[in-house]
Amino acid sequence: MITLTLDGVRVQAQEGETILQAAKRAGIRIPTLCYLEGLSPRGACRLCLVEVRTWGGRLVPACATPVQEGMEVVANSERLRELRRAILEMLFAERNHICAFCVSNGHCELQDLAAELGMDHVRYPYRWLPFSVDLSHAKYGIDHNRCVLCGRCVRACAEVEGAATWGFSGRGIFTLVEADLGEPWGQSKTCTGCGKCVQACPTGALFEKGKATSEQVKRPAILLEITERRPRA
Amino acid sequence: MRHLRIPVTRIEGHGLITVQLDEEGRVREARFHVTEVRGFERFCVGRTLWEMPALTARICGICPVSHLLCSAKACDAILAVRIPRPAEKLRRLMNLGQIVQSHALSFFHLSSPDLLLGWDADPRQRNLFGVAAFNRKLALDGIRLRAFGQEIIEVLGGKRIHPAWAVPGGVNQPLTEAGRDRLAAKLPEALRIAQDALAYYEEHMGAWAEEIEHFGKFPSLFLSLVAPDGSWEHYGGHLRLVDAQRRIVADGLDPARYPEYLGEAVESWSYLKFPYYKPYGYPEGMYRVGPLARLNTCDRFGTKLADEALARFRALAPGQAVTASFHYHYARLIEILGALEKVQELLSDPEILSPRVRAEAGINELEGVGVHEAPRGTLFHHYWVDETGLVRRVNLIISTGHNNLAMNRTVAQIAQRWLTGREITEGLLNRLEGGIRAYDPCLSCSVHAVGQMPLRVVLLGPHGEVLAERTRGA
Numbered sequence: 001m002i003t004l005t006l007d008g009v010r011v012q013a014q015e016g017e018t019i020l021q022a023a024k025r026a027g028i029r030i031p032t033l034c035y036l037e038g039l040s041p042r043g044a045c046r047l048c049l050v051e052v053r054t055w056g057g058r059l060v061p062a063c064a065t066p067v068q069e070g071m072e073v074v075a076n077s078e079r080l081r082e083l084r085r086a087i088l089e090m091l092f093a094e095r096n097h098i099c100a101f102c103v104s105n106g107h108c109e110l111q112d113l114a115a116e117l118g119m120d121h122v123r124y125p126y127r128w129l130p131f132s133v134d135l136s137h138a139k140y141g142i143d144h145n146r147c148v149l150c151g152r153c154v155r156a157c158a159e160v161e162g163a164a165t166w167g168f169s170g171r172g173i174f175t176l177v178e179a180d181l182g183e184p185w186g187q188s189k190t191c192t193g194c195g196k197c198v199q200a201c202p203t204g205a206l207f208e209k210g211k212a213t214s215e216q217v218k219r220p221a222i223l224l225e226i227t228e229r230r231p232r233a
Numbered sequence: 234m235r236h237l238r239i240p241v242t243r244i245e246g247h248g249l250i251t252v253q254l255d256e257e258g259r260v261r262e263a264r265f266h267v268t269e270v271r272g273f274e275r276f277c278v279g280r281t282l283w284e285m286p287a288l289t290a291r292i293c294g295i296c297p298v299s300h301l302l303c304s305a306k307a308c309d310a311i312l313a314v315r316i317p318r319p320a321e322k323l324r325r326l327m328n329l330g331q332i333v334q335s336h337a338l339s340f341f342h343l344s345s346p347d348l349l350l351g352w353d354a355d356p357r358q359r360n361l362f363g364v365a366a367f368n369r370k371l372a373l374d375g376i377r378l379r380a381f382g383q384e385i386i387e388v389l390g391g392k393r394i395h396p397a398w399a400v401p402g403g404v405n406q407p408l409t410e411a412g413r414d415r416l417a418a419k420l421p422e423a424l425r426i427a428q429d430a431l432a433y434y435e436e437h438m439g440a441w442a443e444e445i446e447h448f449g450k451f452p453s454l455f456l457s458l459v460a461p462d463g464s465w466e467h468y469g470g471h472l473r474l475v476d477a478q479r480r481i482v483a484d485g486l487d488p489a490r491y492p493e494y495l496g497e498a499v500e501s502w503s504y505l506k507f508p509y510y511k512p513y514g515y516p517e518g519m520y521r522v523g524p525l526a527r528l529n530t531c532d533r534f535g536t537k538l539a540d541e542a543l544a545r546f547r548a549l550a551p552g553q554a555v556t557a558s559f560h561y562h563y564a565r566l567i568e569i570l571g572a573l574e575k576v577q578e579l580l581s582d583p584e585i586l587s588p589r590v591r592a593e594a595g596i597n598e599l600e601g602v603g604v605h606e607a608p609r610g611t612l613f614h615h616y617w618v619d620e621t622g623l624v625r626r627v628n629l630i631i632s633t634g635h636n637n638l639a640m641n642r643t644v645a646q647i648a649q650r651w652l653t654g655r656e657i658t659e660g661l662l663n664r665l666e667g668g669i670r671a672y673d674p675c676l677s678c679s680v681h682a683v684g685q686m687p688l689r690v691v692l693l694g695p696h697g698e699v700l701a702e703r704t705r706g707a
Contacts, residue, residue: 100287100288100291100395101280101284101287101288101290101291101397102284103283103284105397130279132279133279133280133281133623134621135281135621135622135623136621141281143281186621209281209283209595209622210283210593210595211283212283212284212286212287212397212400212401212405213283213284213286213287213288213397213400214287214397215400215405
């Protein structure tokens with residue numbers, strides 16, 4: 001067992017556990033977006049940044065940093081709140097997240113985070129880059145305008161379904177989640193149509209066709225349920 | 234040149250009126266310009282069909298329900314489904330709620346200050362608070378009546394403004410028994426208010442004789458939906474046009490084929506297009522829509538109290554159409570009453586609680602038109618989609634747009650009557666505004682524009698030089 005301090009509270013954790021897992025057990029809330037139980041951690045969104053006092057105040061993603069004996073971690077502070085809010089604002093400014101008519105309005109992790117972190121406006125200029133919508137799949141659609149590049153769909157497809165249909169193309173803010181080698185989703189030869197990517201997606205970027213505004217409710221917890229039910233090698 | 238800014242305007246939009254004088258100083262022409270553009274038709278392109286009802290509802294915060302329902306109808310056409318009967322009844326119920334709340338807003342909140350306090354009253358008094366000081370009951374009644382209309386929308390859609398409730402194929406949640414009972418309990422008061430307001434108007438009509446005569450009284454065509462049996466309609470049916478003699482010019486028009494008989498002209502001086510009836514050409518094919526038109530086109534209302542009121546309304550011009558745009562107010566009050574009677578009918582229909590409210594389907598047509606009657610008049614949503622359901626093209630013809638030619642004619646008529654010399658007097662400004670207000674125009678809807686709503690009036694000499702200018706609002 002490892003003992004560490006989280007926001008001044010002494011906490012016990014298992015060897016190999018992450019700061020996020022230890023915090024969760026201790027009932028300390030750390031906001032996350034790209035992290036999803038049942039999938040490998042990626043540390044892509046940086047919303048779970050925490051400050052490690054014993055590492056000279058270094059900022060690390062709680063979801064991808066293993067605990068260490070004697071570690072002193074700040075999970076909630078004014079500085080962290082400000083940083084998390086700034087990260088969130090950049091996510092909003094980068095693409096076109098217009099809640100008003102979004103299929104996920106009212107059931108969106110990005111929207112919930114904005115409320116939780118008190119994001120009442122965005123200080124950065126919106127980029128208003130035009131992104132496409134692909135409805136070529138028989139059952140599902142993808143709207144790149146609403147994608148935060150968290151990669152939960154990519155991991156769900158590769159790690160849980162085993163199809164590895166989704167991948168990233170391009171660089172930086174122009175990065176796109178694409179099926180196979182960039183063909184329309186409906187023409188993918190590897191997609192099984194299982195919909196795990198849709199359930200994993202935290203926003204309205206991936207959705208079930210036929211769902212109108214506010215109707216898309218996701219079940220991201222099924223990914224953990226599936227992996228836990230699966231016999232381990 | 235004089236600038237006067239008074240922060241009370243009470244029209245929904247941003248307008249400019251120019252009055253052009255000839256060499257003798259008489260009014261040659263007056264124009265009502267709509268000076269903003271919003272681009273909704275453009276930025277819907279590339280979105281999914283299923284988002285269109287909620288997306289286009291954002292055109293307006295007063296009548297989001299009108300766009301929501303009209304859009305859902307256009308989507309139904311693309312899915313090629315007939316929506317379940319209970320869904321149609323629920324959509325009708327919501328549209329009636331929308332008509333009640335919007336008409337109440339127009340009459341009580343926006344127009345009653347002019348009617349009660351007079352056109353030359355102190356502008357600081359000419360608002361709903363002034364009305365409350367003058368006639369407390371009427372002001373409170375207006376607020377309550379509008380609240381009832383909003384409550385219908387809220388009970389059905391979960392919120393008063395921008396409910397995303399109508400969806401392609403129907404609606405996404407049925408009416409609960411508790412919701413129905415909540416509305417039924419409040420209906421008697423709403424009916425009482427509607428009758429009182431109508432009686433007030435009929436009693437005081439004589440005092441507005443001069444305005445009735447000059448606020449857009451001229452022959453024109455009238456367009457609206459009518460039910461298959463010719464009675465008043467707001468959701469289904471077909472289109473009918475009548476002329477100033479109430480002779481039927483065209484009947485049984487398929488709304489989906491509107492491009493065959495309705496044209497949209499463009500003028501360089503306004504962002505609002507000028508629809509006209511094609512067989513009569515432009516601008517002779519001018520027609521009016523909205524409450525006045527609906528009462529002129531229909532054979533009967535179809536409910537007891539409204540039909541009694543309609544008989545009194547028809548008596549204003551026996552054997553003819555009522556052509557005075559001032560009486561949009563009258564027509565609006567009759568429609569509130571009739572709409573409430575129809576709400577009563579729907580609430581006592583057991584099918585209204587049915588859970589069968591949605592037809593599921595994919596993309597079965599690549600083009601679809603939705604037409605229905607918004608409070609301000611006939612509304613058209615026309616979409617083209619690709620095989621996957623992405624929107625390729627959008628055309629919206631908004632109720633206020635249909636009245637564009639008539640509103641221009643109205644400001645000219647008012648300027649001719651009340652402009653003396655080269656000064657834009659307070660009384661003229663108020664009447665120009667009041668004339669426009671009779672149409673209850675929603676300029677934000679009509680050009681799909683947002684923003685503040687000032688009205689600017691510019692008086693131009695024979696060579697286009699600015700003689701006087703006045704602005705109200707900011």
